Amino acid sequence: MRCSKARDYLSRDLDGLLPPAATTGLLEHLDACTECQSFREDLLTGRRLLAATEPQLPDNFDWKLQLRLNQALQQRAGETAYPWLEDEPASRRVQWWPAFGAAASVGLAAVLAVAVFMGPQRDPAAVTAGLAQAPVVTVAAATERVAAVTTSPAASLAGRSDRRSLFGAPRGGGLYDQGIGRSVSTGAISPSGAGIDRGWSGERLADLQTIQRLRERNDQLLRMVYQYEMQVRTLKARLDTTGTPGLDTGDSH
Amino acid sequence: MNPSRDNTPYEDPRQLRAALRDLRDEDLIVLVQQGQKRAYDEIVARYKGRLFSFIMRMVKDPALAEELTQETLIRVYIHAAKYREIARFSTWVFTIATNLVRNKMRQRSRRPMMISLNPAPEDDEMPMDPADTRADTSEGIQREELGRLIAEATAKIPERYRVPFLLREVEQLSYEEIQQVTGLKLGTVRSRINRARTRFRALIKPMLKNETLLAELEEIEARAAAEDNGPATDE
Structure with missing residues (x-):
């Protein structure tokens, strides 16, 4: 038997797991090999050393355990009051809820602030009076108003006194007179917010639809501009090749 | 409790x-x-x-x-x-x-290990804890020293070998139980215990040549045996 095999057997023999047939072979090897004898003695001494040097518990272990156990039970009792929190381990519990909640609250507050400060400013007395004397709108009058709105954007804004530009300055003088108008779709600044009807209806869905519509229109216009530019370049190239002076497109350098 | x-x-x-x-x-x-x-x-x-x-x-x-x-x-x-x-x-x-x-x-x-830039608290600032009443006898010191040497040797055994080794040598769990604890195959458990023993033997080999240390070991064992055979104290 080789020493490596004998040492493997020795380890198993130490645990009482060596079959009797193998034990005979091992004993024969041990009689002849002093190295393996020494190995066996060292293993036994190692075991004795481990047993003799067993780490001792601190004396205050019990009361510390009692303390921690009470804390754990209290905590657990608290958790049981919210069984939905126990469905998944704490580590996997959704951590972004508080942040999301805070962000949503801030966002909502901002929208409300905009709606309050930039929304319709009506005299309560006038509103009450208005309600008492409901206007009678004839078809002809309505048509006239529609025509006025469609012909002039400025008239559009002027004609809708109950709406204000979302980012533009309020008309009629006021705190925001010097404000600037910014296009919702492109972010381009216009002097007074006039040009496109960006009235704030106060209804979330309607406003989102308006924004979407404006974006689509903007994209459409940008595509048209791009197509015209390409046509102009093609024509200029043709003119260059034919030797005739090109059109003055205003972009000659 | x-x-x-x-x-x-x-x-x-x-x-x-x-x-x-x-x-x-x-x-x-x-x-x-x-x-x-x-x-x-x-x-x-x-x-x-x-x-x-x-x-x-x-x-x-x-x-x-x-x-x-x-x-x-x-x-x-x-x-x-x-x-x-x-x-x-x-x-x-x-x-x-x-x-x-x-x-x-x-x-x-x-x-990574953090090193505090704050100075260590003075003795009188240390948090109060019920005193560890273990007697600081020479036997305690002797045992502590031997324990330190063995702990150092044990710590040098790689973790994957150390777990089955300690479960077998210290806790005397069977190979099947160690297999259940570690989730390893039975053959792997056996070979890891074998390797850990060989490694541990190599680590304590210099200690085993130290006659004083072996005498201390025998003293500790004799004292433990005397305690076991002594009058049982009811809590």
Whole structure:
């Protein structure tokens, strides 16, 4: 038997797991090999050393355990009051809820602030009076108003006194007179917010639809501009090749 | 150790304690599942030393070992209902302990060691703790020194070999139980224990040539044997 095999057997023999047939072979090897004898003695001494040097518990272990156990039970009792929190381990519990909640609250507050400060400013007395004397709108009058709105954007804004530009300055003088108008779709600044009807209806869905519509229109216009530019370049190239002076497109350098 | 009201039929606590002492671990945990808190005390008494010894040899930090031992025992209590007698109770307990130790060691290896720039607290600023009343005798020092040497040698065994080695050599779990605790194959358990023994032998070999140290070992063993044979003290 080789020493490596004998040492493997020795380890198993130490645990009482060596079959009797193998034990005979091992004993024969041990009689002849002093190295393996020494190995066996060292293993036994190692075991004795481990047993003799067993780490001792601190004396205050019990009361510390009692303390921690009470804390754990209290905590657990608290958790049981919210069984939905126990469905998944704490580590996997959704951590972004508080942040999301805070962000949503801030966002909502901002929208409300905009709606309050930039929304319709009506005299309560006038509103009450208005309600008492409901206007009678004839078809002809309505048509006239529609025509006025469609012909002039400025008239559009002027004609809708109950709406204000979302980012533009309020008309009629006021705190925001010097404000600037910014296009919702492109972010381009216009002097007074006039040009496109960006009235704030106060209804979330309607406003989102308006924004979407404006974006689509903007994209459409940008595509048209791009197509015209390409046509102009093609024509200029043709003119260059034919030797005739090109059109003055205003972009000659 | 009684976290809440006891519901024992025994009126005399000594009688109850004696009755619990005769029970198997598996019977005790069934009693814990039924709400018998005294049975948990008995489990703690049986396992706290074994767990601390095993964990201490794994993490080599007394404070951390104490914390993890407590955590293991707390989990035993809190999750007692989850224990089913398909495995031995000791296997279940050591599985909890091994997982806790592994998680902690993984955390420690991920987190770089931090050095505090604040000066160490003065002696009088140290947090108050009930005093450790262990006698600081020469025997204690002797044993401590030997323990330190053995702990150093044990710590040098790679973790994957150390776990099965300690479970076998210190806790005397069977190979099948170690297989259940570690999730390794039986052949792997056997070979890892074998390798750990060879490594441990190589590490303690210089110590074994030291006659004084061997004499100390014999003294410690003789004292332990005398304590075991001495008059039993009732708590």
